[in-house]
């Protein structure tokens with residue numbers, strides 16, 4: 166891949182919107198670590214996104230889509246390439262007036278842009294008395310990030326709600342796909358790398374507003390009781406192994422509270438690596454590696470990060 170440096174002037178000429186140059190990714194990551202991306206650009210509609218991706222491909226420049234940054238780790242050395250945020254039409258929410266083809270007549274369908282934040286979507290659903298997404302309250306991601314991660318909690322996964330999506334492939338071609346063809350499994354979908362989620366139609370049920378509010382409040386209470394809420398983190402750092410819980414293995418290996426630099430295994434939930442204030446990405450990566458080694462030594466299980474480490478393309 167080419168460095169953006171040699172094409173910076175061309176990019177300025179090509180892209181009429183704002184470009185943040187050499188901007189620290191720590192500001193866009195809930196872990197609050199990460200060096201500068203060469204450029205950060207927001208696309209506000211499908212046409213512009215397509216032009217941008219095609220231009221970057223033509224110039225052999227690496228790019229990454231950024232959601233809310235709640236499941237990424239960016240190295241301290243930063244990213245050679247362009248980070249693309251999704252704003253404008255990608256933040257929209259729209260209740261469909263009729264079920265889409267193949268949609269259950271009894272259900273309600275809501276289409277949301279890939280950049281729409283989950284909390285905004287959950288507020289919308291609550292206001293509209295739509296039930297189904299309550300489990301996701303407290304997950305600070307975007308619709309795009311949540312769907313490509315098949316985000317889940319309390320036994321529910323967002324993949325089960327996806328009726329259909331609009332996607333863009335790595336060459337900029339847009340196409341629709343039904344939810345059942347996305348190959349959802351634990352914390353992932355199975356679409357090719359660099360597929361962009363443009364929008365998704367979720368299947369929801371008509372519900373009672375007070376009941377929805379109370380389910381959300383209960384889930385939030387559970388989170389506050391069991392997870393570090395105030396400290397910077399990316400949620401669960403490791404995926405649960407097929408049989409068992411990553412948090413329990415880390416705790417049983419005696420690693421709760423273990424610290425490297427400013428990175429710490431949370432005392433409250435052993436699968437959370439928290440930034441105590443001055444962590445670097447290297448501290449977090451070193452701590453994660455140590456956890457993997459210790460858990461493997463003790464139980465013969467290799468923990469796999471749930472967090473996406475950008476730059477590992």
Ligand SMILES: Cc1cc2nc3c(=O)[nH]c(=O)nc-3n(C[C@H](O)[C@H](O)[C@H](O)COP(=O)(O)OP(=O)(O)OC[C@H]3O[C@@H](n4cnc5c(N)ncnc54)[C@H](O)[C@@H]3O)c2cc1C
Pocket residue numbers: 195229230231232233234235236237251279280303304305306307308309310311312313314315316317318360361362363394398399400401473
């Ligand atoms: C306090 C806390 C609690 C959490 N609790 C949970 C939980 O209970 N369950 C759970 O599953 N997760 C949880 N998470 C993790 C995280 O919030 C989710 O995985 C979330 O869905 C990630 O969305 P995001 O928009 O932040 O993605 P980002 O972190 O921005 O990106 C994650 C990956 O998705 C890609 N991506 C983002 N948007 C798109 C798009 N539109 N198209 C294509 N690729 C895209 C990025 O390139 C990256 O590879 C938690 C995180 C925190 C900080």
